[in-house]
Amino acid sequence: MRRRQFIKAVAAAGSGMLILPSGARAGKNAPGNKLNIALIGVWGRGLAHYESLGAENVVALCDVNEKRLPEALKSFPKAKTYTDWRKCIEQKDLDAVVICTADHHHAFIANWALNRDLHVYCEKPLAISVEEARVVRANWLKKKDKLATQVGMQRHAMPNFNRLREMLRDGVIGDLSAAYAWGNRQIRRKGYWPDSGQAPKGFHFDLWLGPSPAHPYNPAYFAGGPGMNCLEWNMFWDFGAGQIGDMGSHTMDLLWNAVDASLPTSAEAKGEKYNPDVTPVECESHFEHPKNDWRGPIRISWYQGGAMPPSPKPYIDLKRIDHGAMFKGSKGYVVADFGSRIVLPFGDSSDLTYYKPRSQDNVLPPVGHFQKQWLDACKNTSLKTACDFEYSANMIEQMLLGLVAYRVGKKINYDGATGQVTNCPEANDLLARKYRAGWTLNG
Numbered sequence: 001m002r003r004r005q006f007i008k009a010v011a012a013a014g015s016g017m018l019i020l021p022s023g024a025r026a027g028k029n030a031p032g033n034k035l036n037i038a039l040i041g042v043w044g045r046g047l048a049h050y051e052s053l054g055a056e057n058v059v060a061l062c063d064v065n066e067k068r069l070p071e072a073l074k075s076f077p078k079a080k081t082y083t084d085w086r087k088c089i090e091q092k093d094l095d096a097v098v099i100c101t102a103d104h105h106h107a108f109i110a111n112w113a114l115n116r117d118l119h120v121y122c123e124k125p126l127a128i129s130v131e132e133a134r135v136v137r138a139n140w141l142k143k144k145d146k147l148a149t150q151v152g153m154q155r156h157a158m159p160n161f162n163r164l165r166e167m168l169r170d171g172v173i174g175d176l177s178a179a180y181a182w183g184n185r186q187i188r189r190k191g192y193w194p195d196s197g198q199a200p201k202g203f204h205f206d207l208w209l210g211p212s213p214a215h216p217y218n219p220a221y222f223a224g225g226p227g228m229n230c231l232e233w234n235m236f237w238d239f240g241a242g243q244i245g246d247m248g249s250h251t252m253d254l255l256w257n258a259v260d261a262s263l264p265t266s267a268e269a270k271g272e273k274y275n276p277d278v279t280p281v282e283c284e285s286h287f288e289h290p291k292n293d294w295r296g297p298i299r300i301s302w303y304q305g306g307a308m309p310p311s312p313k314p315y316i317d318l319k320r321i322d323h324g325a326m327f328k329g330s331k332g333y334v335v336a337d338f339g340s341r342i343v344l345p346f347g348d349s350s351d352l353t354y355y356k357p358r359s360q361d362n363v364l365p366p367v368g369h370f371q372k373q374w375l376d377a378c379k380n381t382s383l384k385t386a387c388d389f390e391y392s393a394n395m396i397e398q399m400l401l402g403l404v405a406y407r408v409g410k411k412i413n414y415d416g417a418t419g420q421v422t423n424c425p426e427a428n429d430l431l432a433r434k435y436r437a438g439w440t441l442n443g
């Protein structure tokens with residue numbers, strides 16, 4: 001038992017009350033079984049967590065923009081406030097952190113929190129480099145029996161995710177050979193914004209930059225509305241992974257959940273001309289994946305910014321689906337968006353007699369409330385979360401490897417066990433980011 005948990009238990013014992021440490025199997029609604037949580041990034045996407053966090057003890061609030069803190073304190077009046085997450089996560093009574101900062105801090109905060117035995121909910125994307133994904137996954141795998149993790153891909157709780165998974169496993173299109181996901185958001189930027197003077201008082205821009213190389217302040221990075229401001233900075237290489245970290249995280253999840261992929265053995269990609277400041281808008285990447293226990297090897301593809309997979313039939317205009325997924329099998333195709341799916345049987349033998357829809361008793365159980373799934377798992381770590389740091393790190397590692405293949409402009413072979421590209425030394429140089437002095441990924 002950790003010191004603070006011990007103290008809590010001793011103090012409670014004196015009052016005749018039993019308070020169990022986090023991770024104890026107390027039953028998810030046991031009285032007193034509330035978590036002490038730090039919310040890091042309190043505005044924007046952070047606001048979407050207020051309701052579920054309201055049932056717990058939010059004891060710390062952290063935001064690089066001091067202006068955001070008074071409003072957050074109205075919802076969580078007992079919390080201590082911080083502007084630097086490195087100080088925040090040292091608060092001694094914490095059980096868990098929720099990370100809603102800009103993407104270039106995600107893997108840092110997640111690693112530091114895991115290293116302090118804290119449960120972690122991290123908004124997507126979990127990482128913006130292959131190395132970050134690997135380090136955070138490895139850290140969590142060492143502690144997965146006692147710490148709950150979840151990446152904010154909350155669309156995963158939509159019933160269509162389960163239905164697609166069931167159908168494909170049950171053979172609705174025969175043997176699966178390929179899967180495609182796409183997103184056609186197109187936000188174009190030429191390069192980092194020019195210097196526009198000092199950040200407003202109380203906005204700690206140097207802390208916002210954090211581990212990333214220094215860039216001058218410009219309010220254009222912060223011109224978006226709540227929960228949308230990420231679209232003002234996530235396309236810049238030093239602050240995000242563009243489409244891949246943005247809607248790509250949600251849309252690849254729709255595919256990933258259905259095909260049970262782990263790490264690819266190769267990646268190749270092509271797209272618009274490389275810009276050293278900005279991630280590509282138009283790009284497509286392709287990955288070879290080994291077989292697993294229910295299907296043969298498959299090819300997974302990701303298309304973005306206008307690039308699209310070929311339509312299975314001329315009468316289907318895939319472009320009408322902004323963010324979608326498609327699966328190809330020996331007996332046809334399934335085309336899906338987040339909430340619906342169509343089956344397109346193909347060929348002379350695709351009479352569907354081989355496919356039996358599941359009975360009500362055999363369908364996969366619903367995920368339920370996505371954030372609450374994590375909160376419940378923090379309290380009872382025998383419970384699983386849908387998008388834990390293994391599932392989510394694998395997925396984002398593949399996507400980020402696609403960006404590496406795009407940058408080197410050739411097909412790369414990948415050894416997922418060692419995290420090394422085996423046929424292209426210059427690709428290995430792009431697997432990790434360079435950080436500013438004083439910032440440690442795994443601190």
Ligand SMILES: NC(=O)c1ccc[n+]([C@@H]2O[C@H](COP(=O)([O-])OP(=O)(O)OC[C@H]3O[C@@H](n4cnc5c(N)ncnc54)[C@H](O)[C@@H]3O)[C@@H](O)[C@H]2O)c1
Binds near residue numbers: 124152228245
């Ligand atoms: N799951 C979803 O559907 C969804 C939707 C929107 C955004 N997001 C994710 O949420 C995150 C935040 O996006 P946003 O649009 O709210 O961005 P934002 O720029 O509005 O930032 C949110 C808040 O975090 C604060 N912040 C940023 N970096 C910080 C740091 N290092 N330390 C402390 N506070 C920090 C900002 O000042 C702001 O108050 C992004 O990673 C984004 O991908 C997820």
